[in-house]
Amino acid sequence: MSNNRTKTASLTVSGMTCASCVAHVEDALKGVKGVSQVRVNLATSKAAVDYVPLEASLAAMKEAVDDMGYELVLDNVNLQVTGMQCSSCVDHIETALRELPGVSKVAVNLASGNARVEFAPEITPLSEIKKTVQELGYQVADQVGGTEAVDREREARQREIRRQLTNMLIAWPIGIIIMIGTFQPYWILPSIVPEWMNNKIFLFLLTTPIVFGPGRQFFINSWNGLKRGLTDMNLLYATGIGAAYFIAVINTFFPDAGFGGREATFYEAAALLTAFIILGRYLEAVTRGRTSEAIRRLMKLQPKRARVLRDGQELDISAEEVELEDIVAVRPGEAIPVDGVVMEGYSAVDQSMITGESMPVEKKAGDEAIGGTINKTGAFKLRATRVGKDTALAQIIKLVEDAQTTKAPIQRVADKVAGHFILGVHALSLVVFLFWFFIGFGLWFSPTSHLLLTPYTLMGMGVFGFALLVSVTVLVISCPCAVGLATPSAIMAGSGKGAEYGILFKGADAIESTSKVQVVVFDKTGTLTKGQPSVTDVLAVSGVDELEVLRLASAAEKNSEHPLGEAIIRGAHARGLEPQDATSFQAIPGHGVEASLDGRQILLGNRRLMADRGVAMDGLLDEAERLEHQGKTVMLVALNGKASGLVAVADTLKETSAEAVRALHDMGIQVAMITGDNLRTAQAIARQAGIDRVLAEVLPEDKAREVKKLQDEGKQVSMVGDGINDAPALAQANVGIAIGSGTDVAKETGNVILIKDDLMDVVAAIQVGRATMRLVKQNLWWAFGYNTAAIPLASGILYPLFAQVVSPEVAALLMATSSLSVTLNTLRMKGYVPPIRRQTLPTAPGEARPVLAGSR
Amino acid sequence: MRTRGAGFYSAVIYTAVSLSVAAIFFVLATTIGYDWVARIGGAAWVFMLCMIVLMPIVTPVVKRRFEKD
Numbered sequence: 001m002s003n004n005r006t007k008t009a010s011l012t013v014s015g016m017t018c019a020s021c022v023a024h025v026e027d028a029l030k031g032v033k034g035v036s037q038v039r040v041n042l043a044t045s046k047a048a049v050d051y052v053p054l055e056a057s058l059a060a061m062k063e064a065v066d067d068m069g070y071e072l073v074l075d076n077v078n079l080q081v082t083g084m085q086c087s088s089c090v091d092h093i094e095t096a097l098r099e100l101p102g103v104s105k106v107a108v109n110l111a112s113g114n115a116r117v118e119f120a121p122e123i124t125p126l127s128e129i130k131k132t133v134q135e136l137g138y139q140v141a142d143q144v145g146g147t148e149a150v151d152r153e154r155e156a157r158q159r160e161i162r163r164q165l166t167n168m169l170i171a172w173p174i175g176i177i178i179m180i181g182t183f184q185p186y187w188i189l190p191s192i193v194p195e196w197m198n199n200k201i202f203l204f205l206l207t208t209p210i211v212f213g214p215g216r217q218f219f220i221n222s223w224n225g226l227k228r229g230l231t232d233m234n235l236l237y238a239t240g241i242g243a244a245y246f247i248a249v250i251n252t253f254f255p256d257a258g259f260g261g262r263e264a265t266f267y268e269a270a271a272l273l274t275a276f277i278i279l280g281r282y283l284e285a286v287t288r289g290r291t292s293e294a295i296r297r298l299m300k301l302q303p304k305r306a307r308v309l310r311d312g313q314e315l316d317i318s319a320e321e322v323e324l325e326d327i328v329a330v331r332p333g334e335a336i337p338v339d340g341v342v343m344e345g346y347s348a349v350d351q352s353m354i355t356g357e358s359m360p361v362e363k364k365a366g367d368e369a370i371g372g373t374i375n376k377t378g379a380f381k382l383r384a385t386r387v388g389k390d391t392a393l394a395q396i397i398k399l400v401e402d403a404q405t406t407k408a409p410i411q412r413v414a415d416k417v418a419g420h421f422i423l424g425v426h427a428l429s430l431v432v433f434l435f436w437f438f439i440g441f442g443l444w445f446s447p448t449s450h451l452l453l454t455p456y457t458l459m460g461m462g463v464f465g466f467a468l469l470v471s472v473t474v475l476v477i478s479c480p481c482a483v484g485l486a487t488p489s490a491i492m493a494g495s496g497k498g499a500e501y502g503i504l505f506k507g508a509d510a511i512e513s514t515s516k517v518q519v520v521v522f523d524k525t526g527t528l529t530k531g532q533p534s535v536t537d538v539l540a541v542s543g544v545d546e547l548e549v550l551r552l553a554s555a556a557e558k559n560s561e562h563p564l565g566e567a568i569i570r571g572a573h574a575r576g577l578e579p580q581d582a583t584s585f586q587a588i589p590g591h592g593v594e595a596s597l598d599g600r601q602i603l604l605g606n607r608r609l610m611a612d613r614g615v616a617m618d619g620l621l622d623e624a625e626r627l628e629h630q631g632k633t634v635m636l637v638a639l640n641g642k643a644s645g646l647v648a649v650a651d652t653l654k655e656t657s658a659e660a661v662r663a664l665h666d667m668g669i670q671v672a673m674i675t676g677d678n679l680r681t682a683q684a685i686a687r688q689a690g691i692d693r694v695l696a697e698v699l700p701e702d703k704a705r706e707v708k709k710l711q712d713e714g715k716q717v718s719m720v721g722d723g724i725n726d727a728p729a730l731a732q733a734n735v736g737i738a739i740g741s742g743t744d745v746a747k748e749t750g751n752v753i754l755i756k757d758d759l760m761d762v763v764a765a766i767q768v769g770r771a772t773m774r775l776v777k778q779n780l781w782w783a784f785g786y787n788t789a790a791i792p793l794a795s796g797i798l799y800p801l802f803a804q805v806v807s808p809e810v811a812a813l814l815m816a817t818s819s820l821s822v823t824l825n826t827l828r829m830k831g832y833v834p835p836i837r838r839q840t841l842p843t844a845p846g847e848a849r850p851v852l853a854g855s856r
Numbered sequence: 857m858r859t860r861g862a863g864f865y866s867a868v869i870y871t872a873v874s875l876s877v878a879a880i881f882f883v884l885a886t887t888i889g890y891d892w893v894a895r896i897g898g899a900a901w902v903f904m905l906c907m908i909v910l911m912p913i914v915t916p917v918v919k920r921r922f923e924k925d
Binding site for chain 1: 881884885888890891893894897898901902904905906908909912913
């Protein structure tokens with residue numbers, strides 16, 4: 001039952017498995033302020049919630065459910081929004097959408113024109129979300145994926161760039177003529193410029209098309225915003241241009257009105273103000289276009305055609321039509337169309353564009369091949385295992401796109417500040433006007449005073465004209481128009497740069513978090529080490545043969561997928577043994593395995609397992625300790641409850657492990673290692689790698705807790721692991737880095753994915769993160785600091801001393817300069833190379849480099 | 857209907873406040889003895905800036921009041 005105030009929503013909750021889960025979810029939701037009743041249905045995974053919209057928010061409900069370990073499943077939509085000009089537009093859209101009852105999260109990106117909305121369609125349908133955005137005066141469309149999205153986005157960017165370029169081609173030439181005509185009586189111009197160019201009617205006729213042509217967009221956008229009670233930067237521009245034009249027209253046709261007379265017509269102010277603002281808009285449009293270059297280059301790697309064998313025939317089809325399990329033929333020089341496994345043939349494949357490996361990689365039967373890479377020399381056939389949007393390349397593109405559409409926390413702050421800044425600027429403009437009108441003009445005005453950088457004197461200007469001039473200048477100079485671009489353009493450049501080196505940031509917040517890392521925790525097996533251990537020692541108790549120990553161990557591990565188990569199988573094969581099939585097998589996480597063979601019980605594992613099962617290993621422990629001191633992993637073997645022997649396995653460090661740890665230390669980052677291995681083995685490996693802190697004998701389920709302990713020390717912690725096994729720890733860490741993902745991009749948890757199996761990329765990821773955030777802060781300074789420093793100047797603070805005021809067109813010049821600064825600063829990221837990679841850049845001509853590094 | 861009502865009342869409030877401020881300005885400027893261009897032009901500019909400042913402040917407050925009721 002719902003009354004006028006209470007509404008009912010049916011929400012989807014995932015993760016519930018039993019009645020107690022139902023009770024937990026109900027309790028959690030009832031604890032949200034404004035929720036009166038909750039009825040959860042386990043069978044349908046639905047929660048019917050009675051709530052008061054003004055009091056209970058969807059975001060609070062989601063937080064309550066998620067905190068209990070379940071998930072309130074909401075829809076996510078990416079919308080393409082056009083018509084946004086500045087960060088206050090971003091703020092308007094986000095504020096309006098957040099007010100919708102069914103919207104939990106909104107992130108709008110000015111640079112990409114994308115709005116990502118998390119919402120409950122049962123409460124607020126998508127159509128209402130779109131309608132809300134349209135009512136604000138913007139156009140909105142569903143964002144499509146893939147090539148179509150990039151083409152559409154590129155067309156929209158090109159249209160915007162062309163539009164602003166056309167406006168510039170109108171405003172600038174005419175503006176320059178107006179400026180020359182205005183200053184005709186001064187300096188050497190009377191001898192060069194004809195007098196009629198200073199005629200006010202002539203100047204009026206030239207200025208009017210600029211103000212109502214290229215300048216019209218500001219008046220229209222301002223009006224659209226004001227109708228909804230919103231103020232944005234267009235209003236600042238419209239006020240400035242309108243006021244300058246208005247004074248000029250009054251002084252032309254009504255020179256005795258007291259605005260300064262015929263000699264104080266500010267036509268050049270109105271014209272150049274328009275021209276400079278449009279220049280800023282043009283630069284912003286160009287910057288937005290350039291920074292999504294990374295995605296465009298990735299898209300270009302996607303092959304268009306494929307050669308498929310079907311019904312004995314070889315067909316040339318579109319790559320999009322390849323189906324799973326299709327046999328695809330690849331000839332020398334061709335791009336591999338989809339991900340797959342090589343069935344027959346042999347070749348060398350250039351994978352540099354995806355993984356950054358400069359040397360071609362050999363591919364033979366059984367090897368995985370990545371779609372988008374180039375087949376060099378041989379021909380082969382592969383069986384398609386991933387097609388369409390599931391290929392590694394498609395997933396990488398999606399990750400980079402997603403990273404560019406999310407918001408860094410710093411950007412949310414900047415957008416919020418910019419939104420309130422506009423209001424503050426208008427209030428300041430009012431205060432400045434009142435001051436100069438009632439106090440300042442009477443105290444300090446001098447008819448011989450000048451406009452800064454112009455020969456204009458203010459003779460004949462009355463109190464209203466002067467106060468209005470200063471007020472308008474404050475409006476124009478304070479405009480933080482580059483703020484909306486400062487952070488997103490830097491984030492786009494950073495995420496694109498990361499992708500060039502096989503580093504995929506899953507969101508702008510991942511970039512920001514990565515830059516703040518203080519401790520890096522490495523998983524041992526497979527991360528620091530090669531993960532390909534091999535059997536080094538087999539010892540048996542007296543009366544037992546060593547080969548028998550290995551035979552028992554291999555039988556117990558035959559069905560195991562653990563790297564140590566696989567090492568034992570390889571070791572058995574190497575010694576001529578064929579592992580038998582155990583009749584039963586059970587893995588005991590953190591302990592070992594238990595298996596049955598020919599009616600006998602085999603235990604293979606660590607001391608903990610033997611102690612739990614009451615197996616005495618006295619005779620072997622000294623040997624085990626000796627081997628562990630050498631950095632080996634020892635597995636004890638028991639048969640029918642009696643010790644049989646032990647198998648020692650050694651896993652070597654990767655070539656780059658020690659160097660990566662050293663580089664992290666040089667960056668001031670602490671390094672720790674976490675492993676389920678025993679302490680002695682772990683310490684030996686840590687010594688070799690140069691790691692100072694070891695967390696050993698940690699059960700898989702406790703890895704996340706160890707990470708949390710480090711976080712409780714107040715540190716920003718990054719966990720590096722292979723993703724699949726370390727998911728909880730990766731999720732717990734401030735930054736989870738999944739390494740060596742290769743083609744399994746979608747499976748990896750964590751915030752950063754490293755495609756290559758190279759620890760140096762961990763260092764590079766942190767360096768890219770730091771460089772990106774440095775860029776963000778620099779851009780914000782150019783956007784905010786520049787103009788903020790100029791506000792006192794614009795408000796006339798130096799006028800009593802120097803009898804000079806800033807003119808509106810100089811204010812516009814400063815404002816356009818801040819946009820230019822942000823643009824140029826962001827473009828510097830193009831040439832950035834992470835310091836750790838500068839040593840490995842190829843110097844020989846013709847040597848392969850990643851395509852995305854801009855070498856092609 | 858409620859939203860329109862909220863919009864109307866918001867407009868009444870911020871327009872009234874802006875007109876009041878502009879009127880105070882006009883009276884002050886007249887008392888001091890400024891010419892009619894300064895008085896009327898200044899009052900118009902003050903009115904416009906007040907409207908711009910007050911619109912985004914008043915409108916959401918009134919809307920929230922309406923939704924509560």
